[in-house]
Amino acid sequence: MRSQLGPIDRHFWLNRSVARTMGVNFSEAIAQGRLDAPGYAALLTKCRAADCCEQCEIWLAQQSGPVDEAPEHCANREALNALRD
Template sequence: MGFARPLGDPAKHFWLTRSVARALGLSLSEAMAEGTLTAAGYADLVTRCRTCTRVQDCETWLSECGGSSDIAPECCMHKCMLETLASRH
């Protein structure tokens, strides 16, 4: 049996999730309003992000992309989902 890792700070991971989405030109709030993302789905994104061990890689990517990118960082566990949502907008 493995050891449980503590989850990361909820506020930090909320902003990381939101910031990666925004860099892709995706508003998660708008995706919820349009029905392409549920509130539970948004909460799941943030909760899963809280399990990530690559926070520093994500923060580095965000600082280097200048707030705009066509693709999510390779280290992001939500890469495919965020890119798919972004392509719908």
């Protein structure tokens, strides 16, 4: 993990893109009570603290359809997989 947080815009879109590739919609998860605002903020912060943006961008570029799991390198893999179930 890095000591400095990465740019929020970049990580917002990376989180959203990985989640969408998995069929996870954060707005729906919040509306259904499966995710709350502090939990969502924690996901973004965890991503911002990780050093895997380039890996995520490459992974996203390689996807041609829905996937069942978050990529191995994803800092939020466990949480995103749980939201998909």
